[in-house]
Amino acid sequence: xxxxxQSPQSLIVQKGGISIINCAYENTAxxxxxxxxxxxxxxPALLIAIRPDVSEKKEGRFTISFNKSAKQFSLHIMDSQPGxxxxxxxxxSGMDSxxxxxxGSGTRLLVRP
Amino acid sequence: NAGVTQTPKFQVLKTGQSMTLQxxxxxxxxxxxxxxxxxxxxxxLIHYSVGAGITDQGEVPNGYNVSRSTTExxxxxxxxxxxxxxSVYFCASNPRTGPGELFFGEGSRLTVL
Numbered sequence: 001x002x003x004x005x006q007s008p009q010s011l012i013v014q015k016g017g018i019s020i021i022n023c024a025y026e027n028t029a030x031x032x033x034x035x036x037x038x039x040x041x042x043x044p045a046l047l048i049a050i051r052p053d054v055s056e057k058k059e060g061r062f063t064i065s066f067n068k069s070a071k072q073f074s075l076h077i078m079d080s081q082p083g084x085x086x087x088x089x090x091x092x093s094g095m096d097s098x099x100x101x102x103x104g105s106g107t108r109l110l111v112r113p
Numbered sequence: 114n115a116g117v118t119q120t121p122k123f124q125v126l127k128t129g130q131s132m133t134l135q136x137x138x139x140x141x142x143x144x145x146x147x148x149x150x151x152x153x154x155x156x157x158l159i160h161y162s163v164g165a166g167i168t169d170q171g172e173v174p175n176g177y178n179v180s181r182s183t184t185e186x187x188x189x190x191x192x193x194x195x196x197x198x199x200s201v202y203f204c205a206s207n208p209r210t211g212p213g214e215l216f217f218g219e220g221s222r223l224t225v226l
Contacts, residue, residue, distance in 0.1 A: 009153070032212040043117070043203050043217030044156070089155055098212035099144040099163070099205075100171065103155035 003027055004092050006104025013111050019077040021107045023090035026071065030092040034101070035064065035075050038087045047088070048075075051095070080111045114139055119204050119218035126194040126225045134189040134221050136204030142216070143209040145187040146171070147179065149200040150220070156203065162187055163209075194225045 005024045013019045025033075034049035050057045050064040050073065057064045063076040077084055090104040120135045138145065146161035148171075158171030162181040176198060178190040187206075191198060202221045207213035 004155075006155070034212075034214075036215075041219070043205075043219050044215075045217065046214040049212070049214075093212070095212050099146050099161050099207055099215070100158055101156075101215065102172075103148075103157070105153055105155045 003102045004090060004104045006090050006107060008107060009105070010108045011110070013080045013109065015080065015082060015111055015113050017080050017111075019075075019080045019084070019109055019111070021075045021088055021090070021109075022072065023074065023092075023104050024070075024072045025092050025102075027092070027102075028071070029094055030102075031095050032093050032098055033064070033066065033073050034091050034098075035062075036089045036091060036103075038089065038106075044089060077109075080109075082111045082113050085109055085111050116140065117204055117206055117216050117218035119202075119221050121221060122219070123222050124224070126191075126223065128194060128196060128225060130194050132191050132194065132223075134191075134202055134204075134223070136187045136189065136218060137185050138187075138204075138206040138216070139185065140206060140208075140216065141184060142206035142213075143184070144213070145181065145204065145206045146215070147177070147187070147189045148203045148205065149173065150203060151200050159189065159202075191223075194223075196225045199223060199225045 036044035038044040091101040147159040148156040160179040205215040
């Protein structure tokens with residue numbers, strides 16, 4: 001049973017557009033929610049992370065929105081660029097067990113010039 | 114700093130063969146973990162370690178063994194390879210102070226015939 005569900009599986013966006021990726025989790029014990037970005041042939045790298053005591057976190061063009069009551073969180077990429085084309089994974093864990101991340105299934109983003 | 118180094122990058126095995134995937138980190142991180150990445154399934158935790166001499170099972174441990182004799186090294190052993198173990202394997206490390214960013218290696222692509 002997948003504890004973190006991610007959608008969509010793939011996403012095509014025009015340059016300058018907004019990319020939105022959604023995740024839902026089941027385990028209410030999760031209290032750390034990172035997003036990882038992966039380029040082909042490379043390992044995932046941390047993009048941005050949020051804790052449930054805030055509803056939104058922004059870093060540059062990347063924003064996480066968090067809805068604790070709905071057990072959902074999403075990644076918004078503003079002004080999407082071709083260099084953002086990658087696979088994005090949401091994940092969840094307990095604050096004291098971030099070495100045991102539960103990952104979503106991934107979203108392959110393609111930003112067209 | 115090299116970060117997290119995995120070897121080999123590519124390996125082809127026959128069913129029933131054994132092999133070891135090597136992982137080394139030079140960041141003095143206490144925590145290390147192994148994930149496998151399969152299409153449409155994200156990354157799934159195989160085994161993890163919270164320090165030298167301490168290991169535990171993740172979501173999908175069957176068919177794999179690990180040991181952690183030093184802080185730097187965390188090898189993953191396949192005892193009797195099966196086609197279901199065809200995957201891309203990622204090693205990661207993170208510091209004890211958390212929640213910590215996972216630093217991933219570049220992966221080891223394993224094919225079992």
